[in-house]
Amino acid sequence: MAGNTYGTLFKLMTFGESHGPAIGGILEGCPAGLTLNLEAIQGELERRKPGQSAIVTQRKEPDTVEFFSGIFEGKTTGTPIGFAIHNTNQKSKDYSHIKDSYRPSHADKTYDDKYGFRDYRGGGRSSARETASRVVAGAIAKQFLAPVQIRAYVSQVGSLIMDKPYQELDLSKTESNPVRCPDPEMAGKMEAYIRDVRKEGDTIGGVVSCVIRNVPKGLGEPVFDKLHAELGKAMLSINAVKGFEYGSGFAGVQMKGSEHNDSFSQDGTTKTNYSGGIQGGISNGEDIYFKVAFKPVATLIQSYETIDKEGNAVTVQGKGRHDPCVVPRAVPIVEAMAALVLADFRLRNEGAKL
Amino acid sequence: MAGNTYGTLFKLMTFGESHGPAIGGILEGCPAGLTLNLEAIQGELERRKPGQSAIVTQRKEPDTVEFFSGIFEGKTTGTPIGFAIHNTNQKSKDYSHIKDSYRPSHADKTYDDKYGFRDYRGGGRSSARETASRVVAGAIAKQFLAPVQIRAYVSQVGSLIMDKPYQELDLSKTESNPVRCPDPEMAGKMEAYIRDVRKEGDTIGGVVSCVIRNVPKGLGEPVFDKLHAELGKAMLSINAVKGFEYGSGFAGVQMKGSEHNDSFSQDGTTKTNYSGGIQGGISNGEDIYFKVAFKPVATLIQSYETIDKEGNAVTVQGKGRHDPCVVPRAVPIVEAMAALVLADFRLRNEGAKL
Amino acid sequence: MAGNTYGTLFKLMTFGESHGPAIGGILEGCPAGLTLNLEAIQGELERRKPGQSAIVTQRKEPDTVEFFSGIFEGKTTGTPIGFAIHNTNQKSKDYSHIKDSYRPSHADKTYDDKYGFRDYRGGGRSSARETASRVVAGAIAKQFLAPVQIRAYVSQVGSLIMDKPYQELDLSKTESNPVRCPDPEMAGKMEAYIRDVRKEGDTIGGVVSCVIRNVPKGLGEPVFDKLHAELGKAMLSINAVKGFEYGSGFAGVQMKGSEHNDSFSQDGTTKTNYSGGIQGGISNGEDIYFKVAFKPVATLIQSYETIDKEGNAVTVQGKGRHDPCVVPRAVPIVEAMAALVLADFRLRNEGAKL
């Protein structure tokens, strides 16, 4: 059972391999009558696309989305929105270094073990290129969710940690630098560090933080489909993610209940927000905030030892144009997945009470 | 859409409130012909049940499971396994302190906001009592999965951190102490600390680690249903969980790709295992390991300020018999959810290739 | 993937074998705040239960439903409604004639082929006893759907056909006779005929018709989940059903488009209703009507030839207390399934437009 679908009511199914003719998807369940801003959707793709700055992969992919259905006279019709992003340069590359050997910490060998066979060009289905389809759907979800505000940003690169609470940050500055860190000073350090890592042909991990404001109360379903459980799954489904925490997170473990409990003000809001906007799996109207840990990209521009299909040791020279650090381009992906989660829960909440 | 179901093929639906007549569930999709060890199932419930030691809640609940269907002549029949755990002392308690006011950092207010109404007795549906049903189903999943070994244990209580790698631990010692920490010395410190916290009427958080051995290759589905994404969701769906990380986790962020990549040995295993047994969302046969962060329990045996339904400030005296630290009893729940995840993926993997 | 669940939002999962300790189910997704009439639910079970008249099986089963959860202070809470019907006389019977041989046109052999094994007592999971759980859930769905009126009745037994259009019938008379045919004269003939068939130890087929009034517009989902497609599936999932038609049905095949098209009146209703209240898979507010064909019950009180597990020819003497004709007791089951279909589509329609 193939796992290419996200959501239950606001539902996205994606298709496509890195170097096939196209990637794309079908978004089902978006209510009829939503006026779509198509430029804003393309704008989200621009935030994700390769080649946008000196610290991301220098591949050239225009990533232009084509819509096939579900939109008429500028509005959603309630029928499925089919779309594709054509791959413009999928031909003629040399994949011999990938075809016959397994790259360490990639999905090459696990795909072969599972399917007996794989499309080895550029990682095939396991390529992060698939996330472009999520960004398209997430951009539609954002428009459906307005005035909910979803703002992700880079809060850590390697050991460079920007630990200011989000309330002290001006998140409108996130897009002002190529790292997408809203603290300009730290952004500069991070950018310089990523440049150094790239020169070595190496890669480095990072953390994306995300804040969601104006969340309606009541989103999230007990018991298994708690709002933070779905957020966690959605984030962990993004390539290279190794961890997720929300609200007080792992640090909250060290607190006592008497410190950690969020007392109510008389207006029903809470005085603190260690809960991260979610109590019992259901949004309480406070800000939702969470962190997502990304490992260092596995593709290196270095020579490495590995094995081929027959188990022979081989030495391979890594090549191509790859991201030295994935988090700057991951920011719009995190936002897109958060939007898909919230849009789905908003629809799921419709019939909660008479 | 109510979220009371876990899994797609090996599927559990649960029902029940803390203080209704019974909790229970239906497990669908367990293959026919599995000889069930019913004592082992009840044994898992004993590991979760209240009153088992001095550092957990002193409530008395026998938690005896009754099976209604799906088992014949000692074996599963392929039809749904219905079961219930009757609540033996659900009557006659005094809930006036919960009924009219909202306990901080509980689900009281979010349930009221969502449903306009709630069963306030003992937390109702939001009570962790629901996890007993998961333990029943998880125990069946464990038997289905044999010889896969799922071993959880407590690795942190408050700021007491046992940071030995799991390979250096004797996990057979986990059950030898009430904390369920396999390091006897640290277990002693943790136990003493939990006793102190309890005396204050306070609570403290903790971390449960989990190791899974003998995992078949190929489990997990690209793209959205990666093995670690489902593990994350399953863990985050457990009451009080605030974070999840697997393999190198949040610490892996600080590593370079050249350090983090797991090189292959010629037999196809990997020399290191920062990937945590999962690559591209699919198990590679190495040990899976992950950590789950639990916040301090919100129920205190202290007086606290809060509001009632009308928004009036009220002072409430916390009472009852509650866990000062949830992680010792959470160990079998983490194992149960891990078993449900793996059992589902094992069935989902059946038709992956011709 | 086991198929014990009906519905996507208003969702029923059932469990239980004919002669296990209990049958029952979990109903998920019923909105919170619905005041339940528990007597009315039990009343629907009485319409289905054995022993209610001389022309149905004479088994004695009280079929009393016990609710475990999801109801508090007389109202639904939005959490799953768990329930069971305990089997009171499941012990001590003699199944040797079923255990070792395959009854013709039963599920005995197909269950053995599929599962390698079966609970042979009284048909196990394939017994129509399972439908009692559907009647419980359907009775709740009816209360949720009010003022929608779902009225089924017997329109054919063997070759005795009552072909009056439903508009000419007084459906309040359906319950006035044991056949559940609203035409008293035909009811008398049918009853006499069923008594004759029973004396022979034989069985006979029948047709249940159903009319649904006060249906909201807009129920049903294009493309695959058309309202009539789900009604058809729901009816065909009832034991012994061989056919389904709605609106003009099979007879409509012989009509020309110019006759068959339902012209609009100026108030938006239609002058005729060959469409059966559904156009393009979506309800249009006109009456929905359909027919369901039931084969003769396979269990005979006669001697018959068959084979055992090893393929040896054996002669078996049919015994027990069985229905000579299934349709009188099928009437509340057809209504229950129709109610489940409509309740689910009502919830599914909530987010259709902004």
Add this chain to the structure above:
Amino acid sequence: MAGNTYGTLFKLMTFGESHGPAIGGILEGCPAGLTLNLEAIQGELERRKPGQSAIVTQRKEPDTVEFFSGIFEGKTTGTPIGFAIHNTNQKSKDYSHIKDSYRPSHADKTYDDKYGFRDYRGGGRSSARETASRVVAGAIAKQFLAPVQIRAYVSQVGSLIMDKPYQELDLSKTESNPVRCPDPEMAGKMEAYIRDVRKEGDTIGGVVSCVIRNVPKGLGEPVFDKLHAELGKAMLSINAVKGFEYGSGFAGVQMKGSEHNDSFSQDGTTKTNYSGGIQGGISNGEDIYFKVAFKPVATLIQSYETIDKEGNAVTVQGKGRHDPCVVPRAVPIVEAMAALVLADFRLRNEGAKL
């Protein structure tokens, strides 16, 4: 919840409106390693396409399928198969007669009621053009299912009924005439009749029968997802279908159990097959056969009275190129849906027993 998905494991989601840029779909769950015959897939589309004979619509649509993903080096990879059929002449037509008024017995008004809005060009999403996507996926399912043989044919047009049992027919002749009736004499009569109906600008209904041979035992899931229940739903989801029966069907109602029961031969096959190859919802290895009733097409080339959005009576002149009888082109669609049903159940049956 939008209903554009068919299947649970072998799963098709479709998109597209009649006159948008493209229709298409994503097929998920087809096992890896299946060598695909792309010509055979296109061949099925040719059987469905407009303009293929004098008795179907004379529209010109090449209906060429383009595959985007999931196929590599001629074989399925286990990842989703995305595809599209571009609409070549979607522009420039005059829809004013549809835009402002509601065609009788179409989905125009129900779509407007449900979504508040519709893509009125050529029926939009409710157009039978959508079934081309089903034919693509069904053609892949057929290749996956080999050597299962699915053969549909026309058995009735209006009151012209070919009532020979399928065993007496040479189904290889089905494609030898434009009606797709395997009895040449009856085919001639049907063709002449359809020509007459067309001359009147009218339409007529019909029946498609289907026979499936070489079915593996064990397909179908108790309780709700019986094989025939899913076949029924799949057929009823095809545009214009009003009824479904399998095995003895509606006629079986008049039989006694002693006649209707299918006795076993010693080899485990049955001597008769009133069960239609399915017992207890599970295939028993005998031939599956069923009938599907299609109403007369609602689109007439005649003048008709109807209403506009404001409820004013209007007279409209029907125009365009439409099918006078839908069943000849429905034959490949019935086969495609049957293939999707069986492929899904084959995968669902994988983990039925240990």
